[in-house]
Amino acid sequence: MPDDRRLRGLLAPLFLLAVLLLPPRTAWAVDVAMPPLTGRVVDGAALLTPEQRQALSEKLKAHEDKTSDQVVVATVRTLGGLSVEDYANRLFRTWGLGQKKTNNGVLLLVAPNDRKMRIEVGYGLEGALTDALSKVILATAVAPRFKAGDWNGGLDAGVEAILSVLSGDAQEWQRRAEVREDSSDNAQFAMFFAVFVVIMIVFAFMGGRRRRGRGGFGDIIVLPGPSGGWSGGLSGGGGFSGGGGSSGGGGASFDFDW
Numbered sequence: 415m416p417d418d419r420r421l422r423g424l425l426a427p428l429f430l431l432a433v434l435l436l437p438p439r440t441a442w443a444v445d446v447a448m449p450p451l452t453g454r455v456v457d458g459a460a461l462l463t464p465e466q467r468q469a470l471s472e473k474l475k476a477h478e479d480k481t482s483d484q485v486v487v488a489t490v491r492t493l494g495g496l497s498v499e500d501y502a503n504r505l506f507r508t509w510g511l512g513q514k515k516t517n518n519g520v521l522l523l524v525a526p527n528d529r530k531m532r533i534e535v536g537y538g539l540e541g542a543l544t545d546a547l548s549k550v551i552l553a554t555a556v557a558p559r560f561k562a563g564d565w566n567g568g569l570d571a572g573v574e575a576i577l578s579v580l581s582g583d584a585q586e587w588q589r590r591a592e593v594r595e596d597s598s599d600n601a602q603f604a605m606f607f608a609v610f611v612v613i614m615i616v617f618a619f620m621g622g623r624r625r626r627g628r629g630g631f632g633d634i635i636v637l638p639g640p641s642g643g644w645s646g647g648l649s650g651g652g653g654f655s656g657g658g659g660s661s662g663g664g665g666a667s668f669d670f671d672w
Contacts, residue, residue: 446494446501451486451509453654454478459489459526461565470573477577483539484512484657485520485576487569493528498667501525502534512536512659519659520580522572526565529670531556533576540664543579549666551575561672 449458454474455467462470474485486509493501502523512519517538524531533548555575559568 446496448505448508449490451656454486456488459491461489461526466566470570473573481580482513483518483580486511487522487573489524491527493525498525498530498532499663502532503661503663506534506661510656510658512538512657514658517659520576522576530667532667533665534661535664536659536661539580543576545664545666547579552666552668557668560670
């Protein structure tokens with residue numbers, strides 16, 4: 415019995431550690447009003463000039479006219495307490511981006527005050543605009559320009575990259591994604607290995623306090639490997655409306671680190 419109580423006492427902080435390592439999500443439902451869909455570029459954070467908004471809108475319209483893919487850019491001043499993943503998914507569904515039958519919508523969301531951005535991808539485009547490609551677009555096309563203070567340049571580069579991938583020209587972005595994925599896997603493995611070593615040290619310490627002859631580490635906790643389990647997260651003209659599409663949470667997020 416004492417050993418059981420000791421084990422339960424050990425597992426409690428380990429469970430807390432596991433929770434802290436999970437990507438942050440909203441714990442309770444938050445009632446946040448979504449902005450209306452007023453065009454292909456909804457600049458609620460006022461990052462762009464009217465001319466810049468118009469240029470982006472025309473680029474997105476030309477792609478939609480050609481392919482029916484509906485790509486929308488949105489900037490918001492704040493996420494209202496939601497995670498960028500929850501906000502983007504809720505906004506995507508509220509607007510119904512993409513065609514209802516094909517779910518071919520994409521949302522590029524930027525929340526400058528919260529220092530977060532995300533690409534949210536509809537079901538029908540997840541095979542083309544993968545999570546890995548979305549991440550590398552945010553990290554290598556958008557983020558460097560944002561860091562230089564060029565909001566329009568970052569949004570334009572992000573849109574160009576998204577449209578390039580959706581048009582079938584994804585080779586360069588795929589190469590960048592593979593390089594980043596290898597680096598991410600190595601970092602994730604190092605993190606899990608460090609946690610595993612800490613757990614083993616704790617078990618060894620506890621085992622040393624037991625009666626002689628009962629050595630060993632006791633029960634072993636097996637953590638998920640870097641390929642599974644926990645994952646990181648490294649957000650127009652009149653009459654425009656969504657086509658009723660939906661998203662299941664595909665895409666990627668990026669936090670400003672400057």
